[in-house]
């Protein structure tokens with residue numbers, strides 16, 4: 472019988488069928504961060520269990536850790552330090568690899584896993600964090616779990632899972648110039664909604680996906696959790712293998728050759744059946760921005776915000792509430808709206824390629840005087856690489872703060888935040904109420920749109936920021 476890519480990985484990892492669609496699945500890698508991982512490790516220890524395979528578990532400091540230059544274990548939120556210290560101690564006791572503050576491998580968990588070659592095509596990986604779906608971009612089955620599941624996976628190397636359904640999103644054609652994977656992710660959210668892939672494994676396929684580099688694939692898969700998906704996955708190809716070859720935790724030598732051979736079989740069979748199919752043409756996507764407080768409340772940059780009752784997927788009450796929170800009126804033009812802050816960062820858009828594209832826009836320019844602009848590289852490797860290219864100087868000269876790696880103001884877990892009612896244009900993935908600070912108003916967009924808007928001091932199209940040559 473024809474199989475999907477997901478079926479193939481599922482069957483290769485199925486230890487036992489447990490009835491009613493559930494199975495015991497072998498877990499190859501467990502990733503942890505200090506916000507939820509330390510708790511899981513401590514609770515495991517107090518229950519009298521140990522980590523079965525410490526060499527297959529990894530922990531990093533990303534959520535709570537301070538990102539201001541010269542950071543220590545202290546965080547703006549007084550309780551933050553407890554998460555850091557507890558995770559460090561528990562990871563050490565368990566004997567798992569820790570990417571601590573000061574380690575050049577430290578960074579946001581979903582950024583460092585591909586960077587280090589921890590996620591591999593055809594493997595299973597779990598992490599108590601909802602954006603674990605990002606890592607499916609490399610052709611592995613990676614998904615977010617709860618803390619008690621993390622304990623189970625650490626202790627046994629297995630998890631009991633209800634087999635999820637599948638959905639294929641086929642993106643044919645090519646994205647237009649100046650349109651990014653972030654715009655594509657927001658477009659899909661606008662089209663199919665925040666429950667559009669609920670509980671399903673989304674396989675992204677089609678010519679436009681094949682043409683994306685790994686960084687852009689990671690951005691796209693990152694936002695699958697905003698579609699309600701179980702996870703996302705992209706079949707591995709030459710782009711994937713070229714990216715992973717030689718990474719610290721990638722198989723080496725003959726093992727690498729074998730891994731690539733096995734990886735070449737990892738795609739959905741031509742006549743495989745998916746529970747849901749959805750197709751689109753990449754040329755329909757334009758630069759996008761969110762107007763509301765859910766990632767599905769997105770629109771083409773240049774369109775007016777909806778009239779109350781006009782939004783296909785939101786009730787009139789939800790639109791009124793979102794517009795009220797965002798300080799917007801029905802049918803208002805979003806282009807030209809004054810912003811208070813601009814944020815480049817998060818597991819969605821803070822890799823070196825993102826920062827390069829932003830630097831091209833910022834070079835020789837300065838952010839508007841009333842705008843607070845912050846760039847937080849996604850990992851220490853990203854920061855180091857960017858600094859080696861002199862990108863940090865472009866950011867600093869343009870008036871951006873240049874930070875240490877971490878989640879920072881994507882989600883103010885360590886206490887770093889924007890102010891109440893401040894309007895922030897952000898390269899992140901969630902625009903929920905108070906996500907970036909109590910009462911803060913977040914507009915999600917591509918890094919290019921964030922950069923161009925930071926310079927203009929108001930929301931503008933990324934084309935505005937194109938170098939004038």
Ligand SMILES: CC(C)[C@H](C(=O)O)[C@@H](O)C(=O)O
Nearest residue numbers: 506507534599600601602882
């Ligand atoms: C803190 C963590 C559990 C959370 C998640 O699961 O995604 C965070 O990373 C987020 O982005 O909201």
Ligand code: SF4
Nearest residue numbers: 602817818878881882
């Ligand atoms: S960068 Fe933001 S979305 Fe990503 S893991 Fe951190 S808090 Fe979650």
